[in-house]
Amino acid sequence: MLKKLLFLLFPLAGMAQNQIPLNDLSVFNNPSANWTIEGGVTIGTNPSAFATTTGKGVLVCTLRGAKYQLTDDLFSKLEHGDLKMSFDFMIPKGSNSGFYLQGRYEVQILDSWLKKYPNDSDCGAIYHRWDETRGKGNEGYQGHPPRQNASKAPGLWNHIEIDFKAPTFDASGKKLTNARINSVYLNGLLVHENVELLGVTRGAVSQQEVAKAPFRIQGDHGAVAFKNFSYEIFEKSDISFTPVKYEYYDGVVTNFKPANSTPTATGTLPQPTQKVISKKRDFLLKFDGKFTTKVADNYTFIGQWEAMGAIIVDNDTVVTGWHLPAEYAKGKKKLSAGEHSYTILYTKDYHWRPNSLGIFIQKDSWEKQAITERTSLLDMIPVPLIDVQPSDVPAIQRSFIMYGDKKITHGINVGMPSGLNFSYDLNQGGFLQLWRGKFLNATDMWLDRGEPQTSAPMGLTINANDKFPLAYLTSADADFPENLTKEDLFYKGYKLEKLAIGNGYPTFNYDYKGLKVKDSTTPLDKAEGLSRHLTFEGEIAAGKQLYALIAEGTSIAEIAPNRYAIDNQNYYVEVVPTATNKAIVRESKGKKQILMPLAGLKEVSYNIIF
């Protein structure tokens, strides 16, 4: 099932990705002075302001003049129709921007951090439309809030992926189909899927919808920064097909050779379809047709069929073999401009699943075009969601948990009423994932036999290091241990605590080399993140030094006292200061780490904010 899902999510994987180089502003039309190219951007002690470092790669909008104005909006030189666009963005506290597809349809960018119930003006929303004639207070309509709030804290990089389908028009300019958001993923979270846009949103450059136009970045409402623009544009496929001849052979088929070489039926169809026959096994269907390409290029042929099929183009077999529809069997062929012949073969020697045949052709930057008739390929069978959500007390659920490629077998998930959640490896005493939003997808555990037995986060997720935070080290330079054994770290269970914030918060108990360790995690007061608190009792072995690993990542930047941005500003870590001990930032095995010496202490706490 997982395999099938991956295919569904990335059916177009492998298509051409275009990067927008941010060495200068040349890809934009007449940028205002507020827009600059920088090397990096952070927010420090003042969360409402950017601090920049010189360099390249980051597009920044900050106020250079007296005030923001409409001319501060940034327009691309690129004119696009269908578009897949992904980028990173960062905003300081309270700021506001937006990404306008074709300058007309806005995906909102806003500091919506911590907002529990986002609306159609919040970050990730498809902004509402605006009509003053609707009367005061009712002007906004047809907006789409994100399915859940997926925005990160000011000063952290957010990642967004937008898949947009432009409106289409007939020759007279009459709109044939509405614009559509195929999908928006904000920080990895699906916040919209297949939303039709009935018209332009508020603040559009024009009320007139068009087939192609530049995208536009809002720069008139506050500071904002972008990087890593990556996109694909899609043209409408313009291959033309002629009606297709079919031959149907009844009987057993070996290697596409029918036992009975006289066709049982022949005819002509507008498009190939397996529905021309009702037989479910032991048949051969052969379609012969022609198509005309307007440009020479590398073309990809996609076969989605149940059982055995082949696509033959200009007498060259491009795709063949035993497949299932979800496998998207693919093959490429270089084609000149002009007419080409093709043959499709389809055969099946079993009954118990229905016939299904879908053949598609695709070229880079083109949407795929069906060669077969629409109903020839059957719909995939949908899977219902089985989820777990906390009530007024935390929801706790053990499961197998995927951590990269590894299946954690003694995992536990904790979902708290404030909307913060974490998964935890009971054998290692380490965080696996931390997330905000909906709690847990348990479908792969509770549907049918639940063969994967895994669960997955349903919110905005930060990956953690699966490491028990305490260790005896010979010195502050020694490497931190990985993969503890049961002899080193012995899991004893957990207790559900009654706390001021509510009942049912777990404390995990361990024996670590003679120390009794309690590990508890609770949400921060305003749900800005999670607070982890470890206490340890017992004699610290003579001559040994106890340390806590607070954080680790590819980069660690101290942006304020005791506050660090981890992994290129992916999340923040705050060390709760003590009077005596001070955290150290160091490098070990190619990774940056924050280490806290624990000499003289009985506890250590730190916060993770995102």
Place this chain on the structure above:
Amino acid sequence: MFAFRKSLFRTLYMKNYKYLFIILLGLATQQTFAQTKPKPLTEEDFYEIKTVTIPEGIKLEVGGVAPMPDGRVAVCTRRGEVWIIENPYMPDGSQPSYTLFASGLHESLGLTYHEGSFYCTQRGELTKLTDTDGDDKADIYESVANWDLSGNYHEYSYGPEFDKNGDMYLTFNVAWVGYGEGKLAKWRGWLVKVKKDGTLEPVATGLRSPAGFTVNSNGDVLYGENQGDWVGSGRITHLEKGDFAGNAGGLWWTKEPDSPLKPTTVKDVPDTGEPMYEAAKKMKSLKLPAVWFPHAIMGISTADMIEDQTGGKFGPFQGQYFVYDQGQSKAMRMSLEKVNGKYQGACYPFREGFQSGTIRARWGNDGSMFVGMTSRGWGSTGKELYGLQRLVWNGRMPFEMKTVSARPDGFEIEFTQPINKATAENLSNYELKSFTYKYQHQYGSPIINQEATPLRGVIVSEDRTKVRLVIDNLRLGYIHQITINGILNDQAQPLLHDLAFYTLNAIPEGELAKVSPRSTTTPIVASTKETKTPVKKEAPKAAKEMVDSKQVALLLKKYTCSACHNENTKLVGPAFTEVAKRNYTNEQILELVYKPKPENWPDFATEMAPMSHVPKADVLKIAAWINSLGVKKSKTDLNKIENHD
């Protein structure tokens, strides 16, 4: 319904007086009939199934059941919840009340209440759940023991069962990777004991899918096995330290220093397809099952078992066992005796008709039995996805074979009631045969080496509660099937169940019974070869389509096809109408019955066992009938034929 009948009656009355007369006449005849012959009694006349209602929204996919001394019962579920149910006996139609005691466990499949705490087995951990502050919610989830897992879904863990010392037993499934594999995580395929300090002590291996086991009143561990690789049919085995119960998956861990078996590999296992009894002669550690449960007849997926220690509150079977089957949603009964110091015994049908897949059973405080159910992912005869019911003896005495026990020259059958001597002495009322299964790494087994075991004579005991069957061809190591038809009790009732299977691993010593040699005129046993039913209507070719559906119905029952297949409804296996849609020829169906291809039915969880012991002629009749289902027109014809009959 009632109204509909009434109006039908009125219509008939108004339309035609003659019909009315016929109907009344028919009723009268039936009544006369009822006076001369008692209504046949069924299981529910003695053992009643009571449903414990479950609130909407609770998915009570039962993994474990733990009755509490105060009359409440706790249930753990496959979704990792532990519910405490107050008032589960629901007297006078009152409602039970559900409290969520614990949640978030990983597929908990066993629960025991012990000294104020619950002990619950999750996939990778034995957890002690305790409420320390009196709110009926566990606040301590203590890891008593935990063990490695590979992440394979089939590595289920079951238990705990306490012994008298307070130590706990657990059983561990092997992984499923196209066959049962134990080496992916330590002690998979083993029975282990968890000592009070939490350490695991491996006890015995060879387990494949040990969903049900018990520590009996002697302190012995009995476990039930599911048909699969190395397991020809369901069975129950007594596990002692160092035993190898048959599935090779767990042998990998005999290399460990604390293994009670000396290092053994799959190469040491006689994978010959001969009977397990023969294989065990070549491999000392290979433990024979105490009782085989013939596949499809006595279940398809052995689940829980419990010993009757109710002192008669549950009926006449004190000291015997009730064994559940998840796929067939039913309870069976098992009696054990020790011959030469080893358990062996018999199994009997007992009670069908539970609402879902019966996986767990525990005694309630009143001598009734709580039966916990789930069928998600497997399917079961009971159509609900999950359920909780109680099996209650209503105090009426069922007429049953109470105990079949081995004798040096045959068997002794004790009945629950005195028997009519004349019917018991009629040798033709007994049908006896014996068979066994292959021991092999392949999945399941056909019935093999079936032979008649002719009855030489019968001795009825003085008090008419026992018969001694003296048998020729008593076969050591074989399953002996005893079918009784025609024996009546003093009320002229037949036996509630006519079937028992005795697993004869050893023949006891003792005095031989004195019976005169059987008369040659006494009909003895149905031949094991083709049935002698004359194939009367088969001659005219045109009539071939007109399959006698009544005869086929009998065949389907006789060969237990109907245990897993129904004409129109998906049970454990596909409906016959679905089979018909595949357009197999009768000969292809025959081939598939003898050598099933589970890959043809990927949507079905349970593989069909090869049924090569069914005579060819009978399979072809069944096949013809199946194929007749595919043709709508001929189905109408069939109805006509039925009416003619």
